[in-house]
Amino acid sequence: MTVLLDxxxxxxxxxxxxxxxxxxxxxxxxxxxxxxxxxSVWEIVxxxxxxxxxxxxxxxxxxxxxxxxxxxxxxxEELSRLAVNGDHKDPFDRLLISQALAExxxxxxxxxxxxxxxxxxxxxx
Numbered sequence: 001m002t003v004l005l006d007x008x009x010x011x012x013x014x015x016x017x018x019x020x021x022x023x024x025x026x027x028x029x030x031x032x033x034x035x036x037x038x039x040s041v042w043e044i045v046x047x048x049x050x051x052x053x054x055x056x057x058x059x060x061x062x063x064x065x066x067x068x069x070x071x072x073x074x075x076x077e078e079l080s081r082l083a084v085n086g087d088h089k090d091p092f093d094r095l096l097i098s099q100a101l102a103e104x105x106x107x108x109x110x111x112x113x114x115x116x117x118x119x120x121x122x123x124x125x
Contacts, residue, residue: 001026002033003123004069004100006109007040007092014052014060020124023108027064034066037099041068043092069099078102085116 003026005013012019019027026032041057044050061068079098088094097117100107106121107114114122 001029001031002035002103002105003027004035004037004096004103004105004107005040005066006096006107006111006114007043008110009108010036010040010057010060011044011050011052013064014057019108023123026123027108034064035069035103035105036061036066037069037096038071039092039095039099069103071095071099072102074102075099082117085113088113088116 009019009023011017013027018024027034036057041054044052044057045054058068075095075098078101079095082094082098082101093111093113096107096109097114097120100121101117101119106123108123110124114120
């Protein structure tokens with residue numbers, strides 16, 4: 001399986017806060033391909049209260065065996081077509097959702113607003 005970690009899932013992993021057992025098992029499987037978007041690193045450095053630098057995030061990506069996913073034109077095309085669901089306008093979330101949709105991969109996230117994006121496969125609990 002191929003997954004994209006949402007920023008919240010990555011921060012939990014990085015800080016040692018347990019993820020739900022289903023997500024933990026999936027991330028520990030040798031055949032799971034894990035992506036972390038550069039969008040998440042961007043979001044992290046925009047929130048200095050987290051105390052995580054871009055370099056620390058990059059080191060963690062490598063330590064967990066993940067691949068850093070850059071922003072591609074097809075992600076932006078998907079973003080341009082992405083409907084706004086309710087009041088969910090967070091630009092980081094919307095770009096992560098667009099990346100997962102464009103890549104056809106599951107997103108690992110605790111955000112209860114993500115399932116409202118019908119085509120989006122979300123894994124958490």
